[in-house]
Each structure stands twice: as structure tokens, then as C-alpha cells.
Amino acid sequence: MPTRTDPMTQPVDAIDPATPERRQAAGTQTLLRGLAAIECVATGTTEVKGIAARLNTPRSTVHRMLNSLVAEGYLHHVPYKGYLLGPKLIELGMRALEQRPLVALARPHIEALAQRTGDTVHLGVVDGDEVFYLDKIPSTRGLEMRSRVGLRMPLASTGIGKALMLGMPPSRWRALHDAVATAPDTVGGRPGPLPWPKYEKLMAGFLRRDWVLDLEENEIGVRCVGAPVRDISNQVVAAISVASAVPYMPDERMAELGPVVRAAADAISKELGWKQDGSATGRP
């Protein structure tokens, strides 16, 4: 089986014909395969056969790993039915959230914001080129948004994402915008994004106010208002947003909401040691 272990056999050729579905790190094949198996189950490939196929690994081997994963509680097995994600993952996921002080600190503030506005409130951070949702308070209006904690979304087309972009050098904006514009559009619910010149102009305006708008760019019928959260070194480390259905979000309300959201974001920032001053990078 061709896997690359030999550091000599790797001149310039970049293409790795070994594992199509999986990159190979080094000296931990078994571990990586096991983790990949978990992700298969998470993605809906719940039978041994399918997993074996996706991992390019004999059933025998996959079966052995799945057994261990079940024994440790990472997976759950319903014989002759399939595998499901196990309770240990729930446990670890929750603990992972706890380990981020950000979530705990921000909670009261986003709860207050949710109560005050009655809308869905999100907390998110940058992860790679995407937003990663760390917390969500559902709307009290009964309308459920399809977002959820642990979800990833594009930066350029979401309220939270744009707020996070305010903390990046504007030179990165273009690439992020284009990534969304080019994207294959998973669910087909995303409208054609704004053309770059207009988008840039808007972002420049947001940068001045330090809060952002999202007008159905990510999902038709949903508008939101967002603002960045900064830490002690004035770096943007997170963002919050208030989202609601269009009928609840007329232009005037969004304008009112801007300062409110920013104030909530600032409150969280202060908890992180941030001190309001007009000097540094992001704020006039």
C-alpha cells in the first residue's frame, strides 16, 4: 500500500496519490484513520462498508477501530443498523465550550441582548476562513434560525463574519468576498452576493462605525446587525450579532440596533481586559 513515510522519496512532486479522501500527517496512521472514521459517522456514513470505502481501508481494519471507538464511548453501535456518534463526544464538546473562557464571560451579555431585542443572538470566532459559532440564544419570537453552535459559515456573507473581518487587514477582504461569490452554494438559499465595489464601500463604512449589517446576504429573509469583540491587546477575537426575519428588521430598527449591539460587544470586550480608547487600530 502506497503511503509516504520515506522523507527521501519526495523531490518536488506535490501530488499524493496515496489517500484521496485523507491527508497523511506522520506516524499516526491508526489514530488519523480512527478520527476519520468518527467523521464519517458524523457525516452520515454509518455502515462499516461505506466507512471502509471512504477511508480506503479494509473492512476488517475498520471494524476493529470502530469497536475501540464504541468501547470508549465515542461511537454508539446499533447492531445491524449502523453507528452513531456517542455520548463521550457530547461530553467533550461541552467541555470544549467551557474551556473557552470567552463563552462563559460572554453569556450574560448576549443573554441580556437577546432579552432586550427578542431576536436570535450569536457569538462566533474566526476559524480558518470561516465563522465558527460558539454560542446561540434562540429568538423568543418562535422563529427558529437554522444556525447552531458548532456550525461554520462563510465570513463575508454573515453579520458575525463581517464583524470579524473588521479586525483583519482590509487587504484580505477581497479574497474572502470572492470566496463567497464563487462558492458552489450548498443549499441554494444564498442570493447572489453584492458586487465587490459596493461591498468594499459598505465595509469601509462599517469600519468607521465599528458595527456591521447583513442584508439577507447569507440567507434570504434574514437580516442581522453585528459587532466585534476585542481583547486586551485590542485584537478582534470574536463577534456577536443579532439576527431576525426581515419584517422585524426594518432599516430604522437596524440603525437603532447598531449602537446597542456595539455596546454589548464592548461590554464583553471589557471583561476580556479591553480598554476603550480612540488611539489604536480598529476604533476612531
Next chain:
Amino acid sequence: MPTRTDPMTQPVDAIDPATPERRQAAGTQTLLRGLAAIECVATGTTEVKGIAARLNTPRSTVHRMLNSLVAEGYLHHVPYKGYLLGPKLIELGMRALEQRPLVALARPHIEALAQRTGDTVHLGVVDGDEVFYLDKIPSTRGLEMRSRVGLRMPLASTGIGKALMLGMPPSRWRALHDAVATAPDTVGGRPGPLPWPKYEKLMAGFLRRDWVLDLEENEIGVRCVGAPVRDISNQVVAAISVASAVPYMPDERMAELGPVVRAAADAISKELGWKQDGSATGRP
């Protein structure tokens, strides 16, 4: 290194001197070690040295595994500071919750119950000899309970746990009760549990009503009312409970709450295909 792989070398001797901190399954050392490393980080052992010690594994090896885990997003690494649980675990944890139809189905009902009572509502299932919390709606009274999704608690001393016990053969009750009575008592907040005779008598009464009480047995100052959820085959598959601080939970209110909680539990049961009838196991 002595690990057991040979099925012949295993007459009657049960003791396995191999890995003190870790049981060994079969043919997946690397995977199990990697998972164990994750759990180390979850438990607060966040430095390479400590993890290596707890796993009884050379630093070199641990380091290699940690690298892979970081690459896959299961851990987060702050150089020269330590390791933290990574975003992938949050993602998987949330997906694990979603994969349980129970959580989705129960949500509306426990939300309604929370709104109606104003108290903290929990949803839990049996996992081993413990309750495993699957969902929680926080109280609107501002009092936060220290419970959380993903947590485990003893069966015999919690409201949810006792409700779950109603679905077990009463012959198991004694052992579960004693386990709590004997327990080293982690945080020291748990009062001495009821003596067995009294406990049994109470449980017998609960069984008749099909809802249970918990009078500060798990945590001083917290009382709760619980009821079991059944599936199509009339098996107890989950339980819900309403919990609050003693001042909000006088005896009379608990008596009123009983039927309310049971009704909510029944509503969830119906979603699972359960049909109310007086014939089978648990219900008069």
C-alpha cells in the same frame, strides 16, 4: 512492553499489569492512546509532560500524537502554554446531540414546561449506572444550576435518575442506592442519603404515581420533580425533571407539579410512538 494480544495466554488470571491508567482493547494502541490524550486534556492535564506521564508513554510519541490531533482540530495548541480541546469536538458534540432524535423531539415540550414553571428543566438518559444529561433549559429566575448538558450524575440521588429507575426492575434499586450511599462524595455537597428502607418505601410510592421527587438528596437546597419518558414498546428511554431552589419548591407546589411533569413526559412519549394504556409494566 507487555500488552495482551495473545488469546492463548489468558487462562484465569484477570489482572492486567500492562497499562495501569488505561485498559487495552485490541489492535488499536495508537488510536486508544490518542483518545486517552484527548481525555487528559479534557481533564486538565494540558502539558506534554503530564500527558506522557499519565499515559505511560514517552514524550516523543505523545508529541507526535498531539500534533496529529491538533492538525485535525480535535485539540488547540497554545505554544509553550498548553493544549485545549479544539473546535472539532464542539462540532462533533453538537452533531451527536442532533443525531439523537429524542433531543429534537423533546425540545418543544421541555421548553413549554420551562416556560410554564419558570424553573430549570432537564432531559436525561441512562448511561451505565449514571444519568447522562442530554438537554437543559435554564431557569428564568436567575438562579443557575451547576448541571449542564453532557454531565453525568448518580441515578439514585437525582430526580431524573429516580425517574429512570422506575423503568428498571426494582431488584436493581438497592445496588444503585448503595452506590450513592457509599460514594466518596466528590464535592462534599451531597447530604447523607436516605436509609434504604425509607428510600425503598418512597420509590414504591413513586412507582404507583409514575413521577418522583428529589428532596435535596443530590444537592443541598435543590428540590426536583421528575417523570419517565417511554417509547413505543413501553420501555423507559429517558426522563425529565423540573428543579428549583427550596424556597420555590414547597411541598404543595411539588404535589401540583407532579401531574404537570408527568403530562409533559407523556407528551414526549407519544412523540416516540408510545400509547397510553393501563396494561403493561410500569403504569397502573
Next chain:
DNA sequence: AGTTGTATCTCAATATTTGAGACATTGTTT
């Protein structure tokens, strides 16, 4: 019943992991 797919186990071959150690880098102490 017959058929298909999964669950489970064995065992020889060897690819994969292992782990000691050297070195580079960072943070902490004196």
C-alpha cells in the same frame, strides 16, 4: 428457504509505530 449484508475471529507478514536522544527555541529563574 434462499440470498445478501453485517459481525466476528484468526494468523502470518511487514508496514507502521516506537522511543531514545540530539538540538532548537522559548520562558523562567537567579
Next chain:
DNA sequence: AAACAATGTCTCAAATATTGAGATACAACT
């Protein structure tokens, strides 16, 4: 500031732990 301690990173030969083909036992579906 310099010495020290701890962590990050890499190499390589040894051998253990993993692999995977295959055979069997069950379960489910038609």
C-alpha cells in the same frame, strides 16, 4: 543578563503492534 528549565522538533534503527485476506457465524430482507 546570563544561566536554567521546559517545550518544540527531528532523526533513525529496531521490533512491536497493526494490517488485511479470508473464513465463519448471524441477522435481515425478499
